[in-house]
Amino acid sequence: MSSLMTNxxxxxxxxxxxxxxxSLDEVQNRIATGYRVSTAEDNAAYWSIATTMRSDNLALSAVEDALGLGAATMDTMYTAMESTVDIVDQIKSKLVAASEPGLDRAKIQKEISALQDNLRSIADSAVFNNENWLSVDSGDAAYNATKEVVASFSRNSGVITIEKIKVDITETELYDDADQSGILDKAQANGNAVATIDISALTDSAADLTTLEGMVKDVDDALAQITDAATALxxxxxxxxxxxxxxxxxxxxLDRGVGQLVDADMNEESTRLQALQVQQQLGIQALSIANSSSQNILSLFK
Known part of the structure; x- marks a missing residue:
């Protein structure tokens, strides 16, 4: 039935x-944003999961930065430790050379003293991000023998866990200004500390040569401890x-996982856009034809 009142x-x-x-607006929004789910309105469950995963990913980025900082700190300490090994080797060699009778041990001591100063300078300079694990003061209120590096961030059933890598710097300390318990400033088995060894007054007497031999052994013991510390680092x-x-x-x-949930397939959306544009044009044409039916009815009364 044709009607003028109801078309x-x-x-x-x-x-x-x-x-x-x-539908066209929806597709255009997906193409413009690149997301299939950009708001909770699109898919509340996927949006909630993606939002939480993005937040956790930001936390993981912070963990990655912390690990980079920790690696740089350890690299600084390890580099200083390697230099320390070389210098202690030189001190040991000079002590062995000083065992030869008739040598001027005062002159050799000048060289050893210069090397000792270098050792202290290296330990004091091994600083990164205000951290120094080689030259410390255990009597300082801010002193902490355990250094921590944030290593991971995880969420399991809603419970957040932060794991840390711990380093005991009592194994790496070369100097401790509080109690001289560092590898270089503490007395070794024969009572000698690498940092304070002095052979300038030693003679060729049997007792002094025995003392010198004890110094060589103590330096060698310290060298072994430094090697162990470098290995730990x-x-x-x-x-x-x-x-x-x-x-x-x-x-x-995690980025890929979020993408699987919320990213739009641009090839699919492009195809849909073209199809909807054609449907829109046909819809406009169909509406125009439907509206012209009233004019056709009016012509019947002419």
């Missing part, structure tokens, strides 16, 4: 066009670097 065809065409326009540095690589890979994996 059913026009109403149907208008509803179809409105639906098409709504190297192992901790390696662990931090491996953890940093893992956190970087984990961050990328």
């Amino acid at each position: 059913a065809s026009a109403m149907t065409a208008l509803q179809t066009l409105s639906s098409t326009n709504k 190297g192992a901790a540095k390696s662990r931090v670097e491996m953890q940093r690589d893992f956190v970087s890979s984990l961050t990328d994996a």
